[in-house]
Amino acid sequence: MTLATDLAIRKWKPAKDGEAIGTGGRTGLYVRGWRSGAKAFYFRAKTWIKLGDYPDTSLALARELSTVAKRLAREGFGVEALRRGFANANTATELEAVVRGEVLAGLACTGATNAPTYHELWSEWYEGRKLKLQEGPSRRRPEAIHLHHIKPVLGDRPITDIRRREIFALLEPLFRDKPVTAGHALGHIQAVFERAANKELIEADPTPRKSAFSDAVARREVKHHGTLAPDRMPELWQWLATTDASDTAKLAILTAMTTGHRIGVIVHAEWAHINDASGVWTVPARTDRSTPGRMKSGREYALRLPEALLERLKALRTDPDKQYVFESPTTTGPITPNAIRKTLKRFDPDLTAHGFRNAIKGWCRAATPPVPDHIADAFCDHSLRGLDAAYRRGDTSAERAELAARLYDFVTGVKA
Template sequence: MRTGKHPQKALTQVRINSLSKPGRYADGNGLYLVVDPSGAKRWVLRTLVHGKRRDIGLGGLRVVSLAEARDKAIEFRKIARDGGNPIEIRRRAKAIIPTFADAAQQAYDSHKGAWRNDKHAAQWINTLKAYAIPTLGEIRVDHIETRDVMKVLTPIWLSKPETARRLKQRLSTVLDWAKAAGFRAGDNPVDGVAKGLPKQPDRKSHFEAIPFDHVADFLRQLREANANEYARLAFEFLILTATRTNEVLRARWQEIDLRQNIWVIPAERMKAGKEHRVPLAPQVVKLVSRAKEISTSDFVFPGRRADQPLSNMVFLMTLRRMDLDFTAHGFRSAFRDWAAERTNFPRDVCEMALAHAIKSKVEAAYRRGDLFEKRRDLMQAWADFCHTETGADQDGSQK
């Protein structure tokens, strides 16, 4: 259906809103609003390109307003009048400037090599796919503004605060990558959302930590719980070595020297990316020896299949079955609190036991050793504290 041959700016916003019958409605100078049988409305410019009549799509009404469509039509007609091909120019522009979805994938690909944790890498891109790409996916990265970021964050800012904070950081990373790659200019639009978002409730401790004077009682409950033996051994091993879940679950026999009572965690499994030596107290050696007796795997704590470690959910599920709200990572906090409140070990020794990176670049440049022998005394004291409180003897067995 046509409403006239050459109307001059025949369309108004009111008329556009009232159009429902499928057809092509002219605005003038070759610009048309097309109403599809589905009810969708889109803009089309009919003009001559290199002597041939061409229809050029300008976008849907939901993303391109009447004023924007008129501006685009003027721009494209001028290009065609000057002998250019607006279709080819737009195609090249689209190829050069990626959409947010493409930029997110490219930013992910460029960063994932630095992430040692496969689970974190998967969560990073999946968060964007779930919450950002449905809204921003088809928008060119150079067109994204603060208001677009607000549309993504506002629905979950209060209902899912932790997810929203992580999403905000990942949006910022993608747009920083786009600027560094030459696809954007100016400030990162994520920086401007703080003024428009409400204050979130105070954050709880990132990891719910068990009080250190409850650790011994927890170990007693753990031994009495009807748990998988590998899971129980691994959990106690994690607590007594003050290490992280991924470091423990992927431990292999080749990393453990039972003659010198040392566990060497390779750099690729450490958060700081640096090899970490862990002294093993006799109580820990007994746990490892028991695992060795029942092991048929290269992993110290294998899962259902010998060629796979225990699931990274094993400690969480153990705590849930024991009806406890603590996290496995929180035992590291308990260890640090105990060291500060119950011992006189220097701060550096305690921090190195947790494999925390030295924040001062100057200090890091001069620090060559890892205070291993001092850490051996510290970890022995921690194992003694954990077992003495339960009535266990020095080698970890129950009296």
């Protein structure tokens, strides 16, 4: 049964309150009736949206409105936008203008909505997210991306009004110029709209998939951390001896080449974590996201230092009350990673401390005898994969200590 004519609607007597009958066609238009005699046109888009009461709203107008509404729904406009459009429009042209947020002469529509803005939902998401991120760049990055790239465009917009085409227009040039930043931004936007969907503020996530930006992203050479050929590590150590760098900086670099630790772990090394008797340096497990100097994995990591390296480090301890192994020679607290970077740049402008980890992996494969990959990965605290993750679960402390001793001898020239 359909109510395809004005006469059919007038004669129809619903069997129950709220009964809905289609009007024919595939526009999503229905008539709903009540036993009191009241009737109204409704558009069905995952939920019922009222167009207007019958006969104040004619069948012809209702069909025009529903036809436009169905097209807008296919474009990604949500229930709230359509509901606002039906409430403020008298013609199909006005409906489209209201839903799209345009202003027509003579149409009084403020576009007001009770839906939260993108910035409000982003703030809710970030408040819960930031405590899971390590304090520092990892925690600052989402906020910086939001403030510099997303908030100026979407921040003040109601979450229900933001369309896929707008997100695409925002991110396409960013993918072209800063693809890494754009990838992060896309992930943040997806998280915000997922939150909106979970709160039933929107019916569907309008965020484009990453593949939609493939044409905007030029094929680029991946830029890795500046590294050093393994056989140049002794050269670097010899060069350091000729510079005016502090003993603290020199030994921090030597420790990086010997242990493979990230520079953030090294500069925050504490005497309390080094056992004088055994020579084992234990980096505690991460218990929060604020304490610096922990492993990226968050795991506890213990390594027995070569005796000769430990003796060099003890020579730095002129004050037994000092907390850090690598105290800054000019300020209170540990030497900064930037001080180490500046010293390395004098040797090679492209070199970074992180690059030592790659140099160590290369040295392990070329050494005689070679160091197995799973030991080199454990040494660098990499997460094992595949069969290694399943079967390489034994204690590698002895092998890692031996590797540190071999690296120390190689770098300092004790052994070729």
